Amino acid sequence: MQTLYDKLWDQHIVPTESTDAGSMSLIYIDRHLVHEVTSPQAFESLKLAGRKPWRLNSILAVADHNVPTTDRSDGIQDPISRLQVDTLDQNCDELGITQFKMNDLRQGIVHVIGPEQGATLPGMTVVCGDSHTSTHGAFGCLAFGIGTSEVEHVLATQCLLIKKSKTMHVVVEGQLGLGVTAKDIALAIIGKIGTAGGTGYAIEFAGSAIRELSMEGRMTLCNMAIEAGARAGMVAVDDTTINYIKGRPFAPQGEMWERAVTYWKTLHSEPEAVFDRTVTLDAAQIKPQVTWGTSPEMVTTIDGTVPDPARVTDEVKRKDMQHALNYMGLKANMPIQQITVDKVFIGSCTNSRIEDLRAAAQVVKNKKIAANIKLAMVVPGSGLVKQQAEQEGLDKIFTKAGFEWREPGCSMCLAMNDDRLNPGERCASTSNRNFEGRQGSGGRTHLVSPAMAAAAAIAGHFVDVRKMNG
């Protein structure tokens, strides 16, 4: 009785009959997504070795990390960023790789555009030189991040030598409360199992609460699998998956569509499949989550308080907590709702899709951001998400409330472009990492859902979005 992961794994093993590979298997890669930061060294080595990409039409490239989110008509100002984006353009042009250039309407964060274009399909192996490749697992595919040497390996051979993971079943049953989202499920899971809890595992998210999620929600959840330490997260294929894919530019059509759908419907774990570990959560018990520290596992609920290191017995843990509180400028036992914020960032591959923007817009509608907010910005995940949002009038709702409405890209998720926190600034962010300096040197990040970020912008501090609407 196979799990979904077992099925995907078996489908992709290239038989090599060699015994010298130890526990590693040669796995065929169907889709290779490429961005500007982790690819230049791979292309260079490939060229130096006199090799060519194995299968060009498996590759889709886009620049997202370095691109400005303000006016792009003059190109990129920072010369080092510009060189990196130009290098990607050159490599793609030279080799004939499909790429969405910076001013293409389809440009956006690599993990947003793959699914949006139908370039991510069920049953695929999807890789990218980026840890949040786990996002694509929402489509019932095996998707995981790789390093630059592996990017080169996939370019040259269409394969990777990897070790099979253990399997973890994360089952979330029941109904989520109003105002509680996939982001809160993800953070609650990480709070429960820790950022290393999923190390060595591929996670399958299941249960009635997961089946109820839209594809956007499932992507948010799988996106955060890596923050739980799991290289891959996935959700079984169902009608929600198939309806999302239908009609997308790279998706099969006509008779081919029917054939594909018949196969895709087999992509789920068998009822009696055995997982190496199972974790269960009750959806009804999950409250809006807010991180207080410098690791996604340092998380609590909106009605909670900053924990007290004095109550922790493990010495390494206590020191880490103390260190995190110092960095975050927080005191033990302080209520989360008393934490005021300076900046608000709605965006990133975790939460920049249309549904995320709708949820945030609903909270800010006819309101204004608080006087203490220095900057509140919305960065759509792609040009197409931006266009859709504008058609729905969301941009107006945001700008009227005092938000800035930007061009698509990674932006302040990692601050490689000009969008960043200054030292000591505190941010309510819908991104996925609250590491030290992640959003700018000395910046302080609190991870929340889009609705919670929007609510913090209006109140000027964290508030329970469930008590705010109406």
Place this chain on the structure above:
Amino acid sequence: MEKFHTLTAVVAPIDRANVDTDAIIPKQFLKSIKRSGFGQYLFDEWRFLDHGEPGMDSSKRQPNPEFVLNQPRYRGAQILVARANFGCGSSREHAPWALQDYGFRVIIAPSFADIFFNNCFKIGLLPIVLDSKILDLIFVEVAMHPGYQLTVDLQNQSVSTPDHKLFEFEIDIFRKHCLLNGLDEIGLTLQHADKIKAFEDKRREQQPWLFA
């Protein structure tokens, strides 16, 4: 890739759990399109008091005297001992590049994040998993004895201390083989090119929409 057999070298400790790759090499240095030169920015935000930007000469910057790698006793260290979940977060191979470029050849921790662990092998940096109890002991020894050294023997899969304690570690035989012989993994995989081709042809027949 450089071969690895045995190494006896000074040990430096990073006594924190969950050290992420953003801390190992901050994002501003990821703008480089080269594979080398990252060592001078290793742990940049912890190692320096001023803010680092690519292109800066680190020898002219303000080191943070508190940070462990700035203490003279750890100069020339080639073995790093660390805590659980080392290398978590971003998949950036720049993190192993920076560690290697700085001079490290071995990292010992109770656990590593998956992608980081994998990336290390690709460039000939050896990550070793030892039980956290053993690491507790090594951390104490390192603190007590300036210039403390360990010996790593890949062939025999062991780490030994100056007072002849010996700890064995596990390693996948393929990875061991590649490290011992300094083999290029791409070259090895391409020896199976005909099998990859055959697999691909079959896949194209069964799921043609993947090849459109």
